[in-house]
Amino acid sequence: MSKRLIDYGQGQMGEQPEDNTEKFKSFMENNPDAISIVDLEGKTLQVNAAFEEFFGWTNDELIGMPFPIIPDFLKESVNELHDQIKAGVQKKGFETVRLRKDGQLIDVSISLFNIRDNENEPCALVFVYRDITNQKLAEAALKESEQRYRSLVEVSPEAIFVHRNGIIEYMNPMGAKMLGMDSVEDIIGKSVFQFVHLESRESVQKRIEIMRDDHQAVGLLEQKFIRLDGQEFYGETLGLPIIYKGQPAIQVFCRDITERKKTEELLCKSNMLSAVGQMAAGIAHEIRNPLTTVKGFLQLLREDPEQKEYLEMTVSEVEKIEILANEFLSLAEPEAKVCELIQLYEILDSVITLAEFQAILNDVEIIKEYNADSASVFGEPNQLKQVFTNVVNNAIEAMPNGGKLHIQLNHQGESAMIRFIDQGCGISNERMKHLGQPFYSTSEKGTGFGLMVSTKIIHEHNGEIHFSSEVGEGTIVDISLPIYESSQ
Known part of the structure; x- marks a missing residue:
């Protein structure tokens, strides 16, 4: 196989040194990439073993034949490419598709250049093919995954944004809405701290340092933010370090919990009012009984001041009220302990x-x-x-x-x-x-x-x-x- 190419080369370009012939022969036979050589008319001169295995045609089937691996819909563009190569243009690693003998189209990366004779004129074209089918499948899967992830992010009911060094580089529509922006473009390039309330800036800075320096995610935390119009709101955020456009960045998820906070505050106030009401009713009940007794005995003492037992009963009931008051005081303001x-x-x-x-x-x-x-x-x-x-x-x-x-x-x-x-x-x-x-x-x-x-x-x-x-x-x-x- 190599001998035919060598003979052709010697006939076209004159006698070549023996060491160059051996190098070319070794290059063809040992190269794992599929290699073919065609003349200027597009007829096959030589293919290597890797080409035979990759495309399914043998060298003997192809010698002197037009190149069969080019699909019909690409022949015109390939002819233009051949003209460019003849003119001295080299192509390295451009991606396209080629046809196997069994009719299957496969993704390939092609590098090609020309061979020149002793007068420095193009006499043949060399094609080097590399199978990139798996690479293309991986790229397609990655693209599909990215599109699916972007779709989820774009329609997410939570704000999702990416920032690097505190500067926002991406934000989904919900994030723009949450911050009071008309569009996402209005917020790109702005500092995250422009929207962080002064009360939360220290905690936000610490969380950024953990994600940036320690490469660790941070959990949910309630923080206070400021919209574009100055209105304050509460957000529940979590963040994690990511690679965005090839560089380290931080992705943040934020949920507006302002209404939830209001509900919690109302519930807390309601519970407090309920507790106060129950306590007030209990106090009134506990104090009313001895007070009724005190009132009754005082009236009796007014009519008959000599009845000492009335006075003793009155004192006893007042002591009950005093005990109740002391128990309240011990709950509210306990005395200082001397241990x-x-x-x-x-x-x-x-x-x-x-x-x-x-x-x-x-x-x-x-x-x-x-x-x-x-x-x-x-x-x-x-x-x-x-x-x-x-x-x-x-x-x-x-x-x-x-x-x-x-x-x-x-x-x-x-x-x-x-x-x-x-x-x-x-x-x-x-x-x-x-x-x-x-x-x-x-x-x-x-x-x-x-x-x-x-x-x-x-x-x-x-x-x-x-x-x-x-x-x-x-x-x-x-x-x-x-x-x-x-x-x-």
């Missing part, structure tokens, strides 16, 4: 001593079960005493027909566990859900604030309080408090 090291068994013994008289009246036996006498905590003794007293009093009131109240003190890891177990009437699951709510109490005389204050105190001491109960079986109150390090 100290506390031995829990000492506080519990003090509470039991105070509750013994009420326990005797209710036929309740208080049983101490201390397994951690040395457990000490750091806190405010009067507040903890208030909590334990409230729990013990509630337990005794829950056993009007008598029973046993077990008070246990144990270690559990790094915490002290105080457990109160009574044999009272118990609390139903439905009522357990409401424990700790103001004006909800399991006691007929209670306001519900005692438990609420107790829970607050325990939490302020970094502890936990838990209730478990069964109707007819009794109630268990577990209180855990962190043990002071030196006592562990």
